[in-house]
Amino acid sequence: MTFAFGCTGLDVPEPVRTQLAGDDVAARLVAEDPTLWGPEAEREASVRLGWLDLPATSRPLVARLAELRAELQFEGLDRVVLCGVGGSSLAPEVVCRTAGVPLVVLDTTDPHQVAAAMTDLDRTVVVLSAESGGTVETDSQRRAFIQAFADAGLDEKQIGARFVVVTDPGSPLAETGAAMGAREVFLADPHVGGRYSALSAFGLVPAALAGADVGALLEEAAELAEHLAEPGNAALELGVAMSAGFRTGRDKVTLADGGSPITGFGDWAEQLVAGSTGKDGRGLLPVVVESPDAPGATAPDALLVVVGGDPVEPGPSVGVTGPLGAQFLGWEYATAVAGRVLGTNPFDQPDVVETEENTRRLLDAGPPVEPPMATIGAVELRAPGGLLEGVDLPQHDGVTLALQALLAAVPPRGYLAVMAYLDRWADARAGELRAALARHTGHAVTFGWAPRSLHATGQYHKGGPRTGAFLQLTGAVAADLPVPDQPYGFATLQAAQAAGDRQALVVRQRPLLHLHLTDRAAGTGQLLDALG
Numbered sequence: 001m002t003f004a005f006g007c008t009g010l011d012v013p014e015p016v017r018t019q020l021a022g023d024d025v026a027a028r029l030v031a032e033d034p035t036l037w038g039p040e041a042e043r044e045a046s047v048r049l050g051w052l053d054l055p056a057t058s059r060p061l062v063a064r065l066a067e068l069r070a071e072l073q074f075e076g077l078d079r080v081v082l083c084g085v086g087g088s089s090l091a092p093e094v095v096c097r098t099a100g101v102p103l104v105v106l107d108t109t110d111p112h113q114v115a116a117a118m119t120d121l122d123r124t125v126v127v128l129s130a131e132s133g134g135t136v137e138t139d140s141q142r143r144a145f146i147q148a149f150a151d152a153g154l155d156e157k158q159i160g161a162r163f164v165v166v167t168d169p170g171s172p173l174a175e176t177g178a179a180m181g182a183r184e185v186f187l188a189d190p191h192v193g194g195r196y197s198a199l200s201a202f203g204l205v206p207a208a209l210a211g212a213d214v215g216a217l218l219e220e221a222a223e224l225a226e227h228l229a230e231p232g233n234a235a236l237e238l239g240v241a242m243s244a245g246f247r248t249g250r251d252k253v254t255l256a257d258g259g260s261p262i263t264g265f266g267d268w269a270e271q272l273v274a275g276s277t278g279k280d281g282r283g284l285l286p287v288v289v290e291s292p293d294a295p296g297a298t299a300p301d302a303l304l305v306v307v308g309g310d311p312v313e314p315g316p317s318v319g320v321t322g323p324l325g326a327q328f329l330g331w332e333y334a335t336a337v338a339g340r341v342l343g344t345n346p347f348d349q350p351d352v353v354e355t356e357e358n359t360r361r362l363l364d365a366g367p368p369v370e371p372p373m374a375t376i377g378a379v380e381l382r383a384p385g386g387l388l389e390g391v392d393l394p395q396h397d398g399v400t401l402a403l404q405a406l407l408a409a410v411p412p413r414g415y416l417a418v419m420a421y422l423d424r425w426a427d428a429r430a431g432e433l434r435a436a437l438a439r440h441t442g443h444a445v446t447f448g449w450a451p452r453s454l455h456a457t458g459q460y461h462k463g464g465p466r467t468g469a470f471l472q473l474t475g476a477v478a479a480d481l482p483v484p485d486q487p488y489g490f491a492t493l494q495a496a497q498a499a500g501d502r503q504a505l506v507v508r509q510r511p512l513l514h515l516h517l518t519d520r521a522a523g524t525g526q527l528l529d530a531l532g
């Protein structure tokens, strides 16, 4: 079975067909024509289309990874922890969840979540995965694991042997990996950007070491690759549908699983679509929902895409089926195609760096002092930017009123984004807030764990249309964890990332509600109660 596309109730405007079919986009994309996205994108595109070749060029990795896994297993190292974020962790996480093999993914700075990953060190191997090699989340985790292994009594050589590195050639991490004596440093194809790296060493190394069949994944993709130059191929049709949605006022792409055997695909597709299209004041907002009939799954400004199922009548809706390897390649292709119609460069992320710079500044200067406007139960309320000016916040229903004020501030055709700087396992209940909020509004509601979301929808939040309203959640930290050789711990880093994100949103005059949970479980319960 390969990638298949079905669609119902969507009109494709003639100019979209012409721009994609008439211009022979399918064949030109497969030929890696960098001019497809206009002169401004040409330079970047000329070094970012290597993902089209990966079903073939990644093949030699399969045997080497099987050997390495056997070697690790022989030494009793059967627990794989992946330190990486965004494109460097979401694909292997989907692969492993789908295959049912254990992979501990650490894509956070939450001190509780990082500490929880540092168990069973005697059987742990750590994959450090970062394309740029300088990402603060991954670098901090590297330092913490080195320290933890040292505390467990390992010497320098033994510690090096516990790390496998995946990065681009010439990156600072390539150098660090060599200097620390990492067991192996995999240098990935530098002509593939992070969001498009699912079938490169970034997707394959952690997944294969955890026990997934990555050879099968490449075969699934290769089968689709054979058809990608054909006019009307299924991946092109998906790109046409997303583009047609955009052109007809549906600039949200709702992603729902239709009972496929794939687990967590929406989170990977979200970073691909948001990071590739959300810039220059436009974009497609991916909205990952719990099921095709979840609150907010259908809306007048959204195209519902069912992954692994049929389109939902009466539409407009799309269904895409096929195995995971084909889904990865098909969505990358479709997103690149949509970028052409939107007029965006699918391969850059111009607005991500701003929050990173804000974070660095805040780490240098110390955290901002922002007294809460009110504390209600386990929730401290703040609204930088003035959202709650003139709003009374009584103890009995102040949280409800604050949430109502935020929902009322979502502009027409806008969206509400929840960014939870929490532990996505221990504080998993916060994930229920998406549906709970969506029941109270006709607007799209997205939910993202942060700081992971900075590398996914974060680009869209800052670079896309200014139609978002934002709910940021932070939580009390019971015990901080130092970041070795840095003047701050994970709690300070996480708080600085959250504050840096708030600054980037306030500068754009976006409505923002910041709720700090002084007790994470109680505060989450309070929010869900407030939403009924």
Ligand SMILES: O=P(O)(O)OC[C@H]1O[C@](O)(CO)[C@@H](O)[C@@H]1O
Binding pocket: 085, 086, 087, 088, 129, 130, 131, 132, 133, 134, 135, 138, 193, 194, 195, 275, 349, 352, 454, 455, 456
């Ligand atoms: O692999 P890196 O360099 O750590 O980057 C992580 C992610 O950050 C981004 O560069 C943008 O936030 C993504 O494209 C990428 O997947």
